[in-house]
Amino acid sequence: MLASDFATLPDLIRAHARGQGDKIALAEAGGELDYAGLDALMDRVAAGLQRDGIAQGSPVAIIAAASIEYAAVFLGALRAGCVATPLAPSSTGEALVAMVADCGAAITFIDADAATTLAGQHVPGKLVHLKSLATWLAPEGSVPAPVTIAPQDGFNIIYSSGTTGTPKGIVQSHAMRWAHIARNAAAGFDSAVTMIATPLYSNTTLVSFLPTLGWGGTVVLMKKFDARGYLQLAERHRATHTMLVPVQYHRIMALPDFDSFDLSSFRLKTSTSAPFSAALKADVVARWPGMLLEYYGMTEGGASTGLNATAHPDKLHTVGVPLPGHEIRLIDDEGNEVAPGEMGEVVGRSPTMMTGYHGRSEATAAAEWHDADGNRYIRHGDVGRFDEDGFLILMDRKKDLIISGGFNIYPTDLEVVLRQHPAVSDCSVIGVPSEAWGETPVGFYVLDTGVAASAEEIRQWVNTQLGKTQRLSELHAIEELPRSAIGKVLKRELRDRLAGEDA
CATH class of the missing domain: 3.30.300.30 (ANL, C-terminal domain)
Incomplete structure (x- = not known):
């Protein structure tokens, strides 16, 4: 199935359940779930959604901290052909209600903290508390009515952080997520134990979470990050892969007893989402086993670059080169391409671009740039230049x-x-x-x-x-x-x- 031109994540998980059902798929501080159990739980979620009249293509909102139940609802929604819509529980109650209304979710799954945040708010549609998920689920052994999922069907809606205005719902397709999974053929996710210490509503997290499950590895979830707790959990589970943002690397490397932890099982560490200083990259490369890869990109898609910091210690001030199949150009304020070596606004195109902003055609059009041949690019909002070896050096956010x-x-x-x-x-x-x-x-x-x-x-x-x-x-x-x-x-x-x- 992984060798095909297209497969859905729910089908991949079902294949793993049949071929290695007793392998642990999800683990957290309070327990674990194997692939057979995950597959069955996804069926019960999907059947429950169908029972409640949630139609294929409908958004299913989730507001909660990372947990096995959260993951099962997310994946079960996909099996029902729905569009997973994870929202940031750190948002205000008013903002969460606005996002639920914007995406049109008829059902929202929440945890205890989200329930507190939403107290007194009128949330559109039905609310289901994850603490009582067992009573909502379809009965054990339930099987949902099969659905046919096309590559361009919606996989998820990810809302932008809202740091520069009203959050916008970024629609991403099954084809895009399949590309994320398929392109990681050489990353060893089939035997991975992947530490997840960032929220599941973030695309930063999903680009590690989804390939791990797609290839049949194990995901270890942290509800709340703390540096020492992360290292203890990684050591206990013999973690091999992780995605951390730069501030997490900073806090981990600053621990006085960092070198006392056995991290020899690590094979791949990745980072994205924020500026990663060259000095911090060098420290991670020097003291933490395994390859360090930095990715630069955006939730909307556009194009991504990758820097193998372990292999290119002289390029730590860059974010690397465009990934295979990804194209980046630099343009000036008038939309013209700049000369080689000059600075310009980053625009990119790739197989992993968003479909658009949910219900916002004008915002979608404003985020796009088209070349002379009519090819569609996404504006990254960053200013940068390429060095003589084709490595991208970011100067700053254009708005900053x-x-x-x-x-x-x-x-x-x-x-x-x-x-x-x-x-x-x-x-x-x-x-x-x-x-x-x-x-x-x-x-x-x-x-x-x-x-x-x-x-x-x-x-x-x-x-x-x-x-x-x-x-x-x-x-x-x-x-x-x-x-x-x-x-x-x-x-x-x-x-x-x-x-x-x-x-």
Whole structure:
């Protein structure tokens, strides 16, 4: 089946259940489930959805922390031909209700924390609590009515983080997810024990979670990430694969006793979703066994790049080269391609592009760029350039570019320098309005434990390392940078914080 041109994930799991039914598919702190058990549970979920009148093609919303029950509902919805729609439980109750209404889900599965968040809210459709899932499920032995799934049918709707505005539902097809699974033929997922320490509503997580199950490996779920707990779980399960975001790598590598854990079973570590500093990559390569791959891409699809940090220690400042079948071009503000070596906005195309934003044709069109031959590309929103070897160097998010006195300032350039100060453990730079310059850079930093330095001392030190037009006008200490669940710094919250202080 994996050698075919197209297969669905529910069918792959059924094949594994028949061929290796006693192999563990899902594990968590409280238990585990083998492939035969997962297949049967998916049948009961699918039959339950059909019993409740949830039609093929309908969204099924899930608001919960990662768990075996969550995974079974997600996969069971796919078996019924429905569109899995995982939503971020960290969102406000109002935002969650808006997303459920936007996608049109007639049924929503929630856990206890989500129930608290939604208290007093009117959620459209039916609510099912995962704690009472057993009473909702179709009876044991139930088999759903078979459905035929076409490659372009909806697999899932992933909502954007909303860090730059109202979250948009990104529709991804079974064909796209099949491409994610099939392209990992050489990644060893058939014998993998994959640590999942990021939320299941995130595409970051799904690009490891889905191939592991598609190839018949084992997924180990963490409800909530903490660095030492992660290492203990990885050691206990003899983990071989993982996907972590850069801030998680940072917290793990900073543990004083990191080197005391036996991580020799690891074969592949991956990262995506946020800037990954060259120094941190080098530390992971040096002290953590197994290959380190960094992926750059976006939930909407576009194109992705990959950097084998283990094999290219001289390219750690880049995000690698386009993956096979992926194409990236760089364009200027007028939509024209830039000359080789010049900076431009990243646009990409690949077999893994979104169908579009759910119910938002104008937003879909705004996210697209077409070349002279009419080929469709997705705008990544990043500015970058290719080096002489074809490795992509990202400068910054286009929206985060600071224009001060007519000069372009890339916050990442300033953050690289700020992070080098021994008193700084984490940092971010934003642009704020300035009467004199139009915009001016302002920094935020988290003080490293046990190191004494004032904000002004650090600011002056940083400014001696920067060009005259790049210098920080202000620097503020902060206990912790606001981040999304997958590690992206929420710069809008930093701007709001400054605005609140100035009010």
